[in-house]
Amino acid sequence: MKPAFSPGDRVRVRKVDAPGHIRTPHYVRGHEGEVERFVGYFRNPEELAYGRYDCARRALYRVRFLQCEVWPDYAGRGNDTLDVEIYEHWLEPAAKP
Amino acid sequence: MSGAHEHGHDQGDHRHPPQPDADDTLAYPRKLEIAVRELLIEKGVFTADEVRAAVEDMDGRTPERGAKVVARAWVDPEFRKLLLADAGRAVESIGCDWNTPHVKLTVVENTPEVHNVIVCTLCSCYPRALLGLPPSWYKSFAYRSRMVREPRTALKEFGMELPERVVVRVHDSTADLRYMVLPMRPEGTGSMSEAQLAALVTRDCMIGTAVARRPEKSGK
Numbered sequence: 001m002k003p004a005f006s007p008g009d010r011v012r013v014r015k016v017d018a019p020g021h022i023r024t025p026h027y028v029r030g031h032e033g034e035v036e037r038f039v040g041y042f043r044n045p046e047e048l049a050y051g052r053y054d055c056a057r058r059a060l061y062r063v064r065f066l067q068c069e070v071w072p073d074y075a076g077r078g079n080d081t082l083d084v085e086i087y088e089h090w091l092e093p094a095a096k097p
Numbered sequence: 098m099s100g101a102h103e104h105g106h107d108q109g110d111h112r113h114p115p116q117p118d119a120d121d122t123l124a125y126p127r128k129l130e131i132a133v134r135e136l137l138i139e140k141g142v143f144t145a146d147e148v149r150a151a152v153e154d155m156d157g158r159t160p161e162r163g164a165k166v167v168a169r170a171w172v173d174p175e176f177r178k179l180l181l182a183d184a185g186r187a188v189e190s191i192g193c194d195w196n197t198p199h200v201k202l203t204v205v206e207n208t209p210e211v212h213n214v215i216v217c218t219l220c221s222c223y224p225r226a227l228l229g230l231p232p233s234w235y236k237s238f239a240y241r242s243r244m245v246r247e248p249r250t251a252l253k254e255f256g257m258e259l260p261e262r263v264v265v266r267v268h269d270s271t272a273d274l275r276y277m278v279l280p281m282r283p284e285g286t287g288s289m290s291e292a293q294l295a296a297l298v299t300r301d302c303m304i305g306t307a308v309a310r311r312p313e314k315s316g317k
Contacts, residue, residue, distance in 0.1 A: 023219060023271045023272045024271070025218050025219060025269065025271060027218075027245065039201060039273065039274060040201065040273075042199075042272065042273045045272065060272055060273055062274070067248075067265075067267075071246060074247075075247060075249065075250065076247075076248065076249045076265060077261065077264060077265070079264050080248070080249075080264055080265040080266070080267075081264070081265075081266050081267070082245060082266075082267045082269065083266060083267070083268045083269065084269045084271055085269075085270070085271045085272040085273065085274055086271070086272075087272065
């Protein structure tokens with residue numbers, strides 16, 4: 001098992017409205033960020049929430065977003081960031097800007 | 098205790114409204130907790146004393162644990178390096194039990210250029226083993242939404258005026274990481290012992306809504 005993304009990779013959070021116990025915040029769905037680090041493999045909370053403890057482990061990343069890209073009217077500095085933990089199945093590759 | 102009472106003091110005689118006892122609501126989640134707990138005790142899964150001891154243990158965790166970790170990182174560069182690379186292993190190495198192995202402790206370091214702050218927008222994830230129970234505002238909707246949406250304004254309301262040149266890095270604890278901020282060591286603390294340094298480390302500076310206390314100057 002190898003993680004699909006490496007630190008520095010550009011990724012986009014899938015913009016889907018899935019039901020259930022989702023740990024991907026709505027505010028980053030559809031947004032692009034950069035993989036800050038691969039965290040490890042963890043059991044998928046979307047399965048765990050329904051008692052499926054034997055579910056497969058999923059790669060988890062910390063993805064760094066620029067605040068000014070997440071919130072178009074962001075009042076702070078241009079390079080303020082927001083780091084969010086996101087599972088691999090919520091990410092797709094994005095082109096370098 | 099009766100609610101209203103009368104007494105006289107500086108502001109003149111007045112009647113206080115009855116003070117509601119915040120603990121008296123038998124809301125659905127509380128009923129459910131009591132029912133499940135009593136059933137599990139009846140079935141012999143655990144005893145009432147074990148439940149009590151677990152609560153006592155939870156209440157026994159205070160931010161002093163985190164402060165001890167921070168003070169060690171300030172005086173020991175090797176420990177600091179390990180803390181930033183593998184925080185769980187680092188805190189275990191100084192006898193702080195990171196007793197939640199299924200989540201990964203992650204320490205983020207404040208520098209003159211970067212200020213870190215932690216939030217859990219989805220619920221109230223918090224490094225409880227090191228900081229104890231989260232303050233009520235940490236779980237409030239206002240903190241959870243505003244700290245990601247307008248962190249500089251929210252931090253200002255906590256009394257933190259960050260210079261423009263400092264980058265604000267918000268960490269949303271959405272899944273299996275638990276964050277703690279390693280605050281900057283205050284100036285003028287060069288001669289202080291590790292225990293004296295730990296006393297400067299408050300809960301809020303490990304959340305990122307404050308900086309570490311400055312040492313009191315003698316003969317000010």
